[in-house]
Amino acid sequence: MDMKKRIHLELRNRTPSDVKELxxxxxxxxxxxxxxxxxxxxxxxxxxxxxxxxxxxANLPKLNKLKKLELSDNRISGGLEVLAExxxxxxxxxxSGNKIKDLSxxxxxxxxxxxxxxxxxxxxxxxxxxxxxxxxKLLPQLTFLxxxxxxDKEAPDSDAEAYVDGxxxxxxxxxxxxxxxxxxDAAPGDExxxxxxDDExxxxxxxxxxDISxxxxxxxxxxxxxxExxxxxxDxxxxxxxREPxxxxxxDDD
Numbered sequence: 001m002d003m004k005k006r007i008h009l010e011l012r013n014r015t016p017s018d019v020k021e022l023x024x025x026x027x028x029x030x031x032x033x034x035x036x037x038x039x040x041x042x043x044x045x046x047x048x049x050x051x052x053x054x055x056x057x058a059n060l061p062k063l064n065k066l067k068k069l070e071l072s073d074n075r076i077s078g079g080l081e082v083l084a085e086x087x088x089x090x091x092x093x094x095x096s097g098n099k100i101k102d103l104s105x106x107x108x109x110x111x112x113x114x115x116x117x118x119x120x121x122x123x124x125x126x127x128x129x130x131x132x133x134x135x136x137k138l139l140p141q142l143t144f145l146x147x148x149x150x151x152d153k154e155a156p157d158s159d160a161e162a163y164v165d166g167x168x169x170x171x172x173x174x175x176x177x178x179x180x181x182x183x184x185d186a187a188p189g190d191e192x193x194x195x196x197x198d199d200e201x202x203x204x205x206x207x208x209x210x211d212i213s214x215x216x217x218x219x220x221x222x223x224x225x226x227x228e229x230x231x232x233x234x235d236x237x238x239x240x241x242x243r244e245p246x247x248x249x250x251x252d253d254d
């Protein structure tokens with residue numbers, strides 16, 4: 001797939017001005033030049049053109065907001081002065097695996113005042129004597145060269161995806177903030193709900209006990225009442241029996 005078609009696919013119905021990241025790795029560049037990329041990509045911050053057969057960056061459009069440019073595994077041997085003109089705010093530049101042989105080729109990068117990280121891994125220039133010291137002298141604005149600083153300490157974000165991850169940091173922070181706010185608000189509520197449920201259960205158990213005891217009292221009262229009724233009935237029957245013989249005696253006397 002050529003670069004123009006790849007750019008069209010990557011847009012996904014978006015306008016160029018909406019795109020902040022553009023990955024064109026492994027597509028094909030005609031005549032070793034950048035094609036299909038225009039000044040309309042004014043918000044572009046990350047551009048990756050790894051292994052596309054580039055021999056020149058002369059056709060790079062004006063990209064004032066571009067921060068990271070991936071050009072590794074191409075055939076670029078010079079013409080880097082274009083970068084300072086077209087991408088003045090670059091902070092990360094990866095030229096590893098290109099045809100860069102001497103320090104004079106990267107000297108134009110001095111004009112990239114914001115450049116903090118440069119990668120020349122697998123370029124012939126890395127075989128020169130005192131290569132690292134000379135590059136840091138030539139480009140004093142650099143913090144990291146090939147993923148390491150002047151004291152050979154590894155860069156925290158030296159991998160190829162470092163800048164992409166950096167772009168997502170703000171979104172991650174917002175999500176974490178939302179989660180923290182939710183947790184802080186939710187935790188006391190959850191505790192209150194649990195306490196409320198426990199209280200309701202205890203109250204329910206107490207009410208059940210009261211109901212049971214009330215039912216037992218009612219049953220006892222009913223039983224007592226039935227006993228009293230039975231006793232009263234027996235007394236009445238006894239009195240009737242006494243009256244009957246008396247009444248019979250009275251009749252006999254008559």
